[in-house]
Amino acid sequence: MGAYFGVSTIFILCLLGFSANAEVFSIGSSSGSDITQALLKAFTSACQSPSPSKVVIPKGEFKLGEIEMRGPCKAPVEITLQGTVKADGNAIQGKEKWVVFGNINGFKLNGGGAFDGEGNAAWRVNNCHKTFNCKKLPISIRFDFVENAEIKDISSIDAKNFHINVLGAKNMTMSNIKITAPEDSPNTDGIHLGRSDGVKILDSFISTGDDCISVGDGTSNLHVEKVTCGPGHGISVGSLGRYGKEQDVSGIRVVNCTLQETDNGLRIKTWPSAACSTTASDIHFEDIIVKNVTNPILIDQEYCPWNQCNKKKASTIKLVNISFKNVRGTSGNKDAVKLLCSKGYPCQNVEIGDIDIKYSGEDGPATFQCSNVSPKLLGAQSPEACSSPLTKLPGQ
Template sequence: MGSYFGISTILVLCLLGISANAHVFTVPGAPGSDITKALLKAFTDACQAPAPSKVVIPKGQFKLGEIEMRGPCKAPIEVCMQGTVRADGGSIAGKDRWVVFSKINGFKLNGGGIFDGEGNAAWRTNNCHKTFQCKKLPMSVRFDFVDNADIRDITSIDAKNFHINVISGKNMTFDNIKINAPAESPNTDGIHLGRCTDVKILNTKIATGDDCISVGDEMTNLLIEGVTCGPGHGISIGSLGRYNWEKNVNGVTVKKCTLIGTDNGVRIKTWPSAACTTTASGIHFEDITLDNVLNPVIIDQEYCPHNQCNKAKPSTIKLVDVSFKNIKGTSKTKEAVKLLCSKGFPCQNVEIGNIDIKYTGADGPAVFQCSNVVPKLTGVQNPKACTGPVTMPPGQD
């Protein structure tokens, strides 16, 4: 049931932007207990409240099983997670989710709490990075069809699979998120997004075993700003083209980000022998700082991990209006910039401006590689940029 407040509490709630007649539901449970049923009941009750409501997970450590907190709700709802919730480390077979927020319009998640995926046991059995035929493993936190949302000040550690997965959302902000897993943990993407519109990821720190941020198909108007990534596989658009139902990507800006010791820096990756023909356009990387990054700047349209595709067939994903500007730092290998575009659909309107990437290895100096692209050059390029003719396929000029 909803709580009732005195005058001083009402003033505090107003300052926090919470209605004075908001219902507050605190999840009961002793430290160490399983709060799955209690949290689901609190959320369900809050979701049916006629006024804005708040669910509070108090400080402490609790067990949490598979749970879906599902709308639609009658009014905006907030989940304030102050404590730590832990998944079952031994329950790993056949599941693709742990905590799900779905079909909610007007949602907040905050409180400084921690989602602990207890992923160590799962990592030893995970082979999804090597084969299409693999066991399902649960993503830690999923946002499915969540609109007008503000997610901030939460932490995800040791996910069994992706830490955070965002699908079919609109007008969402992620701010001050912390994500942590060992560098060797497979498929533990920090934040994966697909089929969303108007999403911001701000002021976030991600250390994990796969892409810090990965962007799937049908994304529109995504801003990634102030993200620190490392360890991990960098910030990636894609992979794109693996499935035949994929749709266009349009409008992705990555700016003021720092990558430290990652396997890739800023990257676009598409599959050869792609199952669809789509376009990724309006993709811009700017003001990026690199510290000992393996592949600092890369377009890879021959992305084919563990030979799961036919490399003889060129990628059918069209890359249009792409820019890399004001990117500086150090590379772990001499290939500082690699623009490996599709011979079937060469990249169009790629701009390179003010690149300064240093490499100090014995096999140096740093190099700039191109195939099937003639970049537009502005400012200074270090290493010296490649130039040269590109033969366009019939009907593509």
Template sequence: MMGLALLPFLLLLSLASTIQGQSIFDVTTYGAKPNTDITQALANAWTEACASTTPSTLLIPKGVYQLSQSNLKGPCKSVPIQVQVEGTLQAPIHTKGDGLVLFSYIDQLILSGSGVFDGQGKSGWEKNNCHKKKICTKLPMNLKFSFVTNSTVKDITSLDSKNFHINLLGCKNVTFQHVTIIAPDESPNTDGIHISSSEEIYILDSKIATGDDCVSVGDSNKQVTITNVTCGPGHGISIGSLGKYTKEKDVVGVTVKACKIFNTTNGVRIKTWPDSAVAFMASDMHFEDIEMENVSNPIIIDQEYCPWNQCNRKVPSKIKISNVSFKNIRGTSATPVAVKLVCSKSIPCEGVEVADINLTYSGNRGPIVSECANVMPTITGVQNPQICAKPATIGALANAWKDACTSTNPSKLLIPTGVYQLNQSILHGPCNSTIEVQMEGTLQAHPDPIGAGLVLFQYIDQLTVSGTGAFDGQGKGCKKNDTHLNKICNELPMNVRFSSITNSIVKDITSLDSNYFHINLLSCKNVTLQNVTIIASENSPNTDGIHVSRSEEINILNTQISTGADCVSVGGTNKQIVITNVTCGPGDGISIGSLGKYTKEKEVSGVAVKSCKLINTWNGVRIKTWPDSASAYTASDLHFEDIEMVNVSNPIIINQEYCSSNQCNNKIPSKIKILNVSFKNIRGTSATSVAVKFICSKDLPCEGVEVADIDLAYNGIEGQITSQCVNVIPIITGKQNPRACVEATPINPPSTTD
């Protein structure tokens, strides 16, 4: 009798063997046999492996096994749990179900082995029409991972899936390595690996040949890395399509590096739908060290992606693309248009960098070219083809510029007295000699503005812009500028933009009623603006007079600015900015910042504001940084001296809790380190009782702040003039009205007598 009682226990022991503390659950011990359906045997083996309290391995040995949909669900007690596939799991010919094997809610899963997941897709591809229709019957995938974390998939093969080969949904910290994916190039909608609503996903050292995107990164993803992937045939490596469905969210941080793409219909691509169902951002996307071999459309941003006419192309995409780079991309293009950057008309791409592109086209459909719309990329290194070389507008100004720029003698482009209507005009260098644009007339923007700016100067050395003329943005008629209110917004055209301009001077001109910034300097060096006049009403939003970004050795001298935002704003990544004898008002004063809003910002150093007069402004001289900063760096050597204030609110400010229109988390301290700052000889009248306000970061208090000879009077009735200080102990010398940071210990100058 005792022997009979032991039989169930011995039978249970026989189902799983143990090797070095790890339990092995072989599906064949649960009744699985080659060339039969093992759905139930696999389910039973998974149930016991998942429930094991020791690390376990579910083994599918060599052989061909039929399998209906298998749901392998956690959470599991076994950590880690390994599924080792050495055989072939073969899907049924029918097209029912979500997938061949579905993993869900598992932590520390390892899927490995030399086995194959065979979707037998040939039986279903003719029914796969989801790439053509919004409403369709979705076919089964080979593998689906839902809410799987801290896991690895390695060495397996996915063959002939009916739909996506591998799909990730809601996953975190999952690595795919040495994965092989195979399907013919005519198999529809068979994306190799599709990622959605996931983060920290790594696709490494894999080979993908399929009929759609080798890798597609959908919406709501963060920190996806694709490295050393060989792709082809297929549709290349894509971010998108984005914007098709209403609940999509931001895509941030996608890196594609050291990949080889061959015989594909696209190369590296970002694609968004026009008439988007939702508005969000796609940012920090980088493609680097990519080899192309006979690839159609090697480099693409396509914000008019609309396959099979499933959308309204006339309505621009609402997806904001920013901070994108294409670097060191080389090889052969199968199409003459090798670089195509077509961005949204309503929300142009920003921060696009194109560097060291060397592509050749051996076909007979013309020379290799690029195509660009609603984007102004930063271009460096080798450029084959020339990137965005074609001017955006054709007309008298463009033609005159072309002749003047190609002249081998010093040349002058004259705009005589008169009023001239102008759409966006791109005046692009480099030029063969020094060149002057003499403005005596008025260039008047279209009442319904489009594009990045009225006049865009790019890549020019020794440029002079002068004259008594005006750039008139006609901004009074525009009520669309909400850039100061929303992260995702329609940025309107500036009046004048200088990009990558060196050793140049802008003098005597007037900027009137811009829709957005009046004058913007981006990546400039050794540029002087002198005797410039800027005029807009005090209620014109976001109309900074002069905005400086990523530049050095910029001098703003003897200039008068009246506008609705900062008279001068110095953004991130600037060095050696001098602002002297500027009269500012009305407006928001002279500001360094805001700093820390964007991820790629870098240090600001060496800003001097001297001998300026501020009248009836909302702020005086100001340093402002965002809490919950997107980047961490220093802002140093910032000096304000000999400033006259007339009825100025908040005359002296450091504000490290600047959070315009509640676009950030105020509870997280700023990561911008402010140091070596001085406010000296600042005098006049304050329109607010708090005349000196230093609010520094709790995590990174300000250091080296000097306050000397402050003499401000309050002309209101709300109490006495005061100061407010947090997380700073300034060095205080000379006259102090109001007393700065009364809780700090003043440092008096040394006595001059013995």
């Protein structure tokens, strides 16, 4: 379905990386209608176009059912969401997806619109944070094996499960993403990543009921900058070690971010009874502001929520080359810094530089705790840094 374009329209398309003969596919449905089939048809046509194409969802509110938009495509595809698409408001247990973009090389998603997961009814039946044996709820937006992508100027509201899940991505940039859900909504991670390389998350706001950003196994070369998080559970690497055959994590950099009123701050978490033995390395947090954050800096290699593991078994996840530098602000409890490393595989090469975290509660001043780690200290430390002897590795 082609269209005639004026000179100004052609100029705009060229700025977006489209040639003058690009096709634009618009969802011509009226506000309030179900656009599932119309969107799938438009995407399929765009994906088969030999030249870059664009799909436009106009302003208004639309119903959208479960949909998978998968390639490979013959040329780059852009989707511009100007309105709001709304999921089924009821609990849908056993389904793990709502909107999926998959197997596309050269992809853009933008437009200023919103994905509304209508999760309120579903949260009441979600117990996956308490048990392994639970029926999954749908992730709002999934990017499966999407490469060379630009995701910007979109919102995710009230996801039933994770807001955004990124799996197998390469060279993806997310910017100006807004994610919102109540602080008591379970398992509503803002952006979760796994098995991905070269992802950037920039200039975004995340307020939700679980981790703002969670980094799963196999993630490498992740850059997070100018993200405001809160409420939520902070920015977390992990949890790692819950499942077998997990892959190493490396090259994580979080800079110039603000965490406010979060249950945790900058966190690395691994299961003590890990099902695998992998390494998480080169993880760096720098220039971070914390505002009334519980556990602002936390390495937790005894992570075992709801007693789902054997705490007596030391974590086999190795943490190497970790740094926390220029972290300042206020703590919501006295545990400003906790480095709880594995007694089986103590943390290696941990640097702490210029920490200034204050706590004004009645139960005493802020504290700095360590176990199975001897951090390298740079600059000033407030609270005063720990001095803990490094436990030797097995066989040393």
